[in-house]
Amino acid sequence: MENKTGQTVLITGASSGIGYELARCFARDHYQIIMVAHYANKLREAAERLQEEFQHVNIHHIAADLSKDNAPEKVFTEVQQQGWQLDVLVNNAGFGEYGPFSESDLKKELAMIHLNVIALVHLTKLFLPDMLSRKTGKILQVGSVASFMPAPLQSVYGATKAFILSFSEALQEELKDSGVTLTVLCPPATDTNFFKVAGAENSKIAQGNLASAEEVAAGGYAALQKGEARAVPTFKAKAEVAASNILPDSVMATAMHKQSEEVKPKKSTAKKASTAKAPEEPTSTTSAEPVTSTGTRKRSSTKAAPTELGSSEGVTETPVKTSSRKKKA
Numbered sequence: 001m002e003n004k005t006g007q008t009v010l011i012t013g014a015s016s017g018i019g020y021e022l023a024r025c026f027a028r029d030h031y032q033i034i035m036v037a038h039y040a041n042k043l044r045e046a047a048e049r050l051q052e053e054f055q056h057v058n059i060h061h062i063a064a065d066l067s068k069d070n071a072p073e074k075v076f077t078e079v080q081q082q083g084w085q086l087d088v089l090v091n092n093a094g095f096g097e098y099g100p101f102s103e104s105d106l107k108k109e110l111a112m113i114h115l116n117v118i119a120l121v122h123l124t125k126l127f128l129p130d131m132l133s134r135k136t137g138k139i140l141q142v143g144s145v146a147s148f149m150p151a152p153l154q155s156v157y158g159a160t161k162a163f164i165l166s167f168s169e170a171l172q173e174e175l176k177d178s179g180v181t182l183t184v185l186c187p188p189a190t191d192t193n194f195f196k197v198a199g200a201e202n203s204k205i206a207q208g209n210l211a212s213a214e215e216v217a218a219g220g221y222a223a224l225q226k227g228e229a230r231a232v233p234t235f236k237a238k239a240e241v242a243a244s245n246i247l248p249d250s251v252m253a254t255a256m257h258k259q260s261e262e263v264k265p266k267k268s269t270a271k272k273a274s275t276a277k278a279p280e281e282p283t284s285t286t287s288a289e290p291v292t293s294t295g296t297r298k299r300s301s302t303k304a305a306p307t308e309l310g311s312s313e314g315v316t317e318t319p320v321k322t323s324s325r326k327k328k329a
């Protein structure tokens with residue numbers, strides 16, 4: 001296997017959607033890739049798929065539930081032990097929860113805050129010092145168009161994304177002239193598992209025109225490579241962000257509320273059970289020790305064989321299936 005650039009990237013949430021497409025962008029440029037996600041089997045399959053497409057690239061995977069306190073530390077330790085030096089960190093893993101705040105799932109929202117906010121801060125804190133000491137490195141934080149405006153019916157999710165933008169813009173100033181750049185990718189509504197996981201499949205926004213994960217990732221990747229502060233892919237997203245700079249937040253909130261309403265009422269409350277993720281995973285919630293698995297796909301083998309580093313607790317088959325509804329951007 002060759003690593004032409006000699007560069008290594010770690011991508012969280014790389015097993016599907018935007019993260020997977022970002023991994024494809026890095027693979028095209030011959031980066032060594034460390035894919036991180038929660039569900040081990042889904043992650044391994046994604047790593048195998050990527051390896052199949054980019055046979056010349058070194059691909060590793062670490063399964064970890066990043067909504068758990070010590071997971072970032074475990075991922076960091078694993079990276080250190082393997083002797084990998086990160087040139088790029090991509091904090092992409094994230095999920096949402098749909099519905100009026102008075103009815104939405106608190107457990108899921110707390111896990112979401114943990115993943116979208118705490119794990120992102122924690123991983124940045126762990127990997128930044130080495131980049132600074134080498135005076136080189138790139139960080140991509142995945143925010144959202146929702147970073148710029150209130151998000152009724154996804155109020156907690158929107159707040160996590162606003163945090164990411166605020167945190168990132170402050171860091172960008174601190175990192176000036178350090179050799180390390182930080183880019184915030186702010187995707188619009190994109191055709192991924194996101195809406196299914198959030199329980200928002202019937203919302204107008206999910207039923208509308210969705211960007212493709214590929215175009216969103218390409219926009220983020222280009223901006224990251226140029227060291228740009230922000231990537232807002234697609235014309236529609238740029239228009240929404242521009243509107244948020246002009247219109248009062250209350251007006252944006254009303255517009256977003258309308259956009260986020262359900263197209264048709266849900267038939268039952270089964271939504272919560274079918275869409276909840278990590279927090280409802282019994283082994284994940286009871287175990288303070290998220291399982292971390294690593295594996296390097298050998299070109300000759302057809303299945304990656306991850307090395308189990310801990311107990312098997314927390315490693316599960318993914319309950320999230322790709323939505324059968326396919327939308328064009």
Ligand SMILES: NC(=O)c1ccc[n+]([C@@H]2O[C@H](COP(=O)([O-])OP(=O)(O)OC[C@H]3O[C@@H](n4cnc5c(N)ncnc54)[C@H](OP(=O)(O)O)[C@@H]3O)[C@@H](O)[C@H]2O)c1
Nearest residue numbers: 013015017018037038039066093094144189190192193194
């Ligand atoms: N799609 C959109 O409309 C949209 C718009 C704006 C921003 N974004 C942001 O884009 C990012 C990627 O989302 P996506 O749209 O590509 O959705 P996705 O297809 O559902 O991908 C989410 C990724 O995050 C991982 N993940 C979820 N929970 C995790 C946990 N507890 N620990 C570790 N990894 C976890 C998932 O892996 P597992 O399946 O193993 O959990 C998956 O790889 C998120 O930050 C999201 O907020 C999405």
